Amino acid sequence: MAKNMTINLRIWRQKSPESPGKLVDYTVSNASEHMSFLELLDVLNEQLIASEDDPVEFDSDCREGICGSCGLMVAGIAHGPQQRTAVCQLHMRSFKDGDTITVEPFRARAFPIVRDLVVDRSAFDRIITAHGYVSVKTGSAPDANAIPISKDAAEEAMDFAACIGCGACVAACPNGSASLFTAAKIAHLALLPQGQVEASRRVVAMVDQMEAEGFGDCSNYAECEAVCPKGISVSGIASMRRAYMKGAFSK
Amino acid sequence: MSRPDVTLLSALMSPVGRKVLTGVTGIGLVAFVIVHMIGNLSYLSPDPQAYNAYAHKLMSWGWLLYTMEIGLALCFLLHAIVGVSIQVRRRKARPVGYKAYKSAGSPSRSGYSARSMILTGIILLGFLILHLNSFKFGPGEAEGYTAILQSGEEVRDLRRLMTEKFREPLYAFGYPVVMVLLGMHMRHGVWSALQSLGMMSRRLSPYVYAFAAVLGALVAIGFLVVPLYIYFSA
Numbered sequence: 001m002a003k004n005m006t007i008n009l010r011i012w013r014q015k016s017p018e019s020p021g022k023l024v025d026y027t028v029s030n031a032s033e034h035m036s037f038l039e040l041l042d043v044l045n046e047q048l049i050a051s052e053d054d055p056v057e058f059d060s061d062c063r064e065g066i067c068g069s070c071g072l073m074v075a076g077i078a079h080g081p082q083q084r085t086a087v088c089q090l091h092m093r094s095f096k097d098g099d100t101i102t103v104e105p106f107r108a109r110a111f112p113i114v115r116d117l118v119v120d121r122s123a124f125d126r127i128i129t130a131h132g133y134v135s136v137k138t139g140s141a142p143d144a145n146a147i148p149i150s151k152d153a154a155e156e157a158m159d160f161a162a163c164i165g166c167g168a169c170v171a172a173c174p175n176g177s178a179s180l181f182t183a184a185k186i187a188h189l190a191l192l193p194q195g196q197v198e199a200s201r202r203v204v205a206m207v208d209q210m211e212a213e214g215f216g217d218c219s220n221y222a223e224c225e226a227v228c229p230k231g232i233s234v235s236g237i238a239s240m241r242r243a244y245m246k247g248a249f250s251k
Numbered sequence: 252m253s254r255p256d257v258t259l260l261s262a263l264m265s266p267v268g269r270k271v272l273t274g275v276t277g278i279g280l281v282a283f284v285i286v287h288m289i290g291n292l293s294y295l296s297p298d299p300q301a302y303n304a305y306a307h308k309l310m311s312w313g314w315l316l317y318t319m320e321i322g323l324a325l326c327f328l329l330h331a332i333v334g335v336s337i338q339v340r341r342r343k344a345r346p347v348g349y350k351a352y353k354s355a356g357s358p359s360r361s362g363y364s365a366r367s368m369i370l371t372g373i374i375l376l377g378f379l380i381l382h383l384n385s386f387k388f389g390p391g392e393a394e395g396y397t398a399i400l401q402s403g404e405e406v407r408d409l410r411r412l413m414t415e416k417f418r419e420p421l422y423a424f425g426y427p428v429v430m431v432l433l434g435m436h437m438r439h440g441v442w443s444a445l446q447s448l449g450m451m452s453r454r455l456s457p458y459v460y461a462f463a464a465v466l467g468a469l470v471a472i473g474f475l476v477v478p479l480y481i482y483f484s485a
Binding site: 104174177201216217218227248 | 447
């Protein structure tokens with residue numbers, strides 16, 4: 001039998017990007033320890049709809065921890081106290097009956113609030129558009145093993161490619177820096193032969209875009225790595241810096 | 252599509268360049284404090300004139316010393332300017348703060364040392380001004396602070412000045428407190444500088460972080476033993 005829990009929530013409510021927001025208290029008395037945190041918000045929203053109040057807006061899609069749509073500050077931590085999971089994979093068994101949990105949106109100037117807990121993360125899309133890709137001839141698939149890549153390089157590149165672009169790194173960073181997100185893509189492609197051709201223009205264009213979006217500076221707190229649902233290492237940020245120093249002054 | 256134009260100046264002003272500047276100047280400052288700390292330990296030498304002889308030797312370098320001093324001053328200035336600008340941008344990057352915020356814990360390195368960098372940095376800058384005023388620009392041979400080396404040379408008696416200053420409780424205990432803050436600043440700063448220069452990898456990072464903590468502690472201890480020795484041996 002699942003244990004029944006009463007959870008007190010303090011949720012950031014904000015009607016529109018311009019209107020001032022505030023924390024509002026709610027109680028869900030029929031929560032189950034097996035619920036995900038987003039399911040708890042679903043139950044709360046059922047309650048709110050039944051009493052003809054506006055439901056709490058939040059983003060979610062796959063609810064399997066792989067799409068990067070969800071993202072909330074739960075009890076002061078991006079994606080909540082359980083490391084290496086997105087908030088959709090955070091379960092109520094991580095909390096105690098009677099807990100009061102503060103829920104806020106990911107906050108950064110570059111992530112403007114749309115409504116309640118929904119923020120606009122399209123700044124990330126613009127960083128990727130700047131050059132977070134390789135230019136390849138599309139069409140028939142290339143032969144397997146046509147380009148030899150060592151096992152170690154392939155594994156490490158995959159670790160950086162695991163970034164789901166959720167924005168937790170920015171949300172948790174005391175400076176509001178997007179270095180881990182930007183670096184994950186640069187480090188991923190820097191490890192592969194396909195990434196070499198456009199390496200210098202990629203790193204300069206992406207770093208320039210990161211700056212233009214108004215993200216803060218990195219102070220090497222490594223708080224980003226601690227909240228990243230994929231556990232992406234800040235060594236990627238070191239890799240981005242090497243690539244930048246090399247790329248900025250080569251052809 | 253070609254690479255966006257980059258000049259040396261725009262590269263240094265970029266988010267990566269700002270970190271490189273902070274790291275390079277920081278390493279210069281770390282090298283300075285280590286040499287300064289080792290020099291200070293000569294106060295504890297059995298030869299009572301060792302400290303004055305060391306200080307005199309440095310002063311005799313002339314233009315070489317001035318060049319190093321200008322380099323150091325530039326390091327301090329750039330390090331402080333970039334450090335403050337990072338704080339200014341931090342406020343701009345998150346105009347509305349969190350009502351509830353805490354660290355997610357390891358592997359985060361956002362402990363006391365990391366989060367107090369701006370505070371310890373400002374205190375160290377203030378300390379530097381007072382310290383230069385007390386010692387470098389303090390009383391010298393003209394004020395009667397003269398010592399005679401074994402070679403017979405008359406030199407500035409810095410040892411006497413140091414002994415007098417550190418007999419005062421404010422100096423004897425104020426200095427060690429600031430040196431602990433310096434150790435904290437170095438604990439995050441040394442690791443951070445190497446990370447900023449792109450020298451870190453997943454494998455190296457934990458060792459370098461431990462090394463930074465040990466180096467910070469050694470420098471702090473190396474500096475604070477002399478004032479405490481002087482005060483308690485009075």
